[in-house]
Amino acid sequence: MNIDLSGKTALVTGSTRGIGHAIATGLARAGAAVIITGRRQEDVDQAITRLRAAVPGAQARGFAADLGTAAGFDALKAAEPTVDILVNNLGIFNPQPFEKIDDEEWERFFQINVMSGVRASRHYLPDMRRKNWGRVVFISSESALNIPADMIHYGFTKTGNLAVSRGLAKSLAGTGITVNAVLPGPTLSEGVHQMVAPGVDADAARRLADAFVKTHRSSSILQRVATPEEVANMVVYVCSPQASATTGAALRVDGGVVDTIA
Template identity: 70%
Template sequence: MHIDLNGKTALVTGSTGGIGLAIAKGLATAGATVIVNGRAQERVDAALADLKQTVPEADARGAAADLGSAEGCDALVAAEPRVDILVNNVGLFGPHDFYDIPDEEWQRFFDVNVMSGVRLSRAYTPAMVEAGWGRVIFISSESGLNIPADMIHYGFSKTANLSVSRGLAKRLAGTGVTVNAVLPGPTLSEGVQSMLADSQAESGRSIEAVAADFVKKERPSSIIQRAATVDEVANMVVYAASPQASATTGAALRVDGGVVDTIA
């Protein structure tokens, strides 16, 4: 299958590292013009340099904006008023006991993980509908189905991504604009590597081996019995953004390694 996104412009939020940067590289490799986003200009610039080193022919530019507020989303839309592919990837995560999570932290997770995607989808999809083609992809998580006891606020936000994605797909029925959610499982992003750094240092083993042990312990239902790579997640997103995925909408596309124990 040859995916050709030439002539399409893609915005990937929160794409200065991890899964987001891998998605940006994947879309650029397929020929899309890619907009890299992060809160700080220096991180955006560094990500762009990394992307162009990996994909020398890439047509890419950056847009710094903090998407945890309506003002930040408005600033991004003002800078980049039209896109064909919107990947709502920006997100916060981290363990925090339910009884120790203050109201403002619940609100922060909601604003970044949920409302950024709501606001940007509301801003960008009308032009997609007018053009008769568009792709909106929400990066949810297997934690949206398997709510982690130590990250309830995170799990709730990822469940909300699924609800918004499915509902928006129905709202845009028949327009040529598809809306889907991609659900990664444990993925060897920079954040996970940082979380496992102490264990790796103590054991002297590779980060992949340490991550596999973590998956077997914390996500024993995993069928692949290891962490996914960021590129494996990006591959699903690139497909969902492609013309070939025109009959896939309202879907929850799992890249969870089989962690969610269901055939549905």
Template identity: 70%
Template sequence: MRIDLSGCTALVTGSTGGIGFAVATGLACAGATVVINGRQQARVAAAVERLRSAVPDASVRGVAADVGTAQGCDALLAAEPSVDILINNAGVFGPQDFFETPDSEWQRFLEVNVLSGVRLSRAYAPGMVERGWGRVIFISSESALNIPADMIHYGVTKTANLAVSRGLAKRLAGTGVTVNAVLPGPTLSEGVQAMLEGQVDGRSIEAVATDFVRSERPSSIIGRAASVEEVANMVVYVASPQASASTGAALRVDGGVVDTIA
């Protein structure tokens, strides 16, 4: 299968590293013009150069804007008023006990993980409808289905991603615009590496991540963390014309962590 996204503009929020950068790279390899987004101009500029180095013929540009705020979303929209593919990837995570998680932290997670995608989808999808084609993809998590006891606030926001994507897919039925959610499992992104680096103790980070998966996600069938590229492969496919019959779906790249056949 050859995915050709030439002529399409793709925006990936939170894409200066991790899964977002891998998705941006995959989209660029498929010929899309890619817009990288992050909160800090220096990190955005570095990511743009890194992508150009990885994909020399890539058409890529960057916008520094904090999509976890309404003002940041407005700034991004002013810089990039129209896209064909929207990847709502920006997100925050981190363990915190339910009884020690204040309203302010709940609000921060909701703003970044949920409302950023709501605001941008509301702004960009009408243009896709007018053109008769588009892709909106929410990066959710297996935690949307397996709510972690130590990150209840995070799990709630990822479940909300599923609700928004399913409802919006129904709202856009028959328009040529599909809306889906992709659910990664434990993935060896920079953020996860930072979370685990205190446990390295002379071992490779991959080995530490494998131990984490086996102890904390024992239902994993692959028994290891996924790479960011493995997650990106699914996202690039869902963004493609070949995925035209997939909409309203929750597509798992979780290594089999969610213990269900549905």
């Protein structure tokens, strides 16, 4: 399959590292002009440098803002008013006992994990409607279905991603715009590396992360962590012209962690 996104502009929120950066790199490799976002200009600049090294000749630019706030998104939409592909990847996670999660933390997770995607979709969809073509992808998680006892606030927001994604897809029935959610399972991003194996090298981190999956996600069929690139491959496909009949879907890249045949 030859995925060609030449002439398309893709915005990937939270794309200076991890799954977001792998998605931005995959989209650039398919020919899209990519907009990388992060909170710090230094991180954005470094991410663009890495992407261009990985994809020579890539069209990439960046924008630094806190997209977990309305003010940050207002700045972004002024700088980048239209896109063809929107990947709502921005998100945070943090294991925490339920009784220790205060109102402020619940609100922080909701604003970053849910409202960032709501604001972006609300802004960019009208232009997609005018062109009758667009791709919107929400990066949810298998935790949307298997709510983790130690990250209930995170699971809640990821379930919210599924609700928004499905509802938006239905609202765009009969158009050339698709809206889907992608649900990664345990993935060895930088954030997961620091959570399960802080201070160790990549090979050791993978071994420890694989052991974590076998112990704490024992329903995994894959029996190992995924790579950010494996998740990105699904996202690039969903953004492609070839995926025109896939919409309103919750597409799992979870290694079979969710124990269901549906």
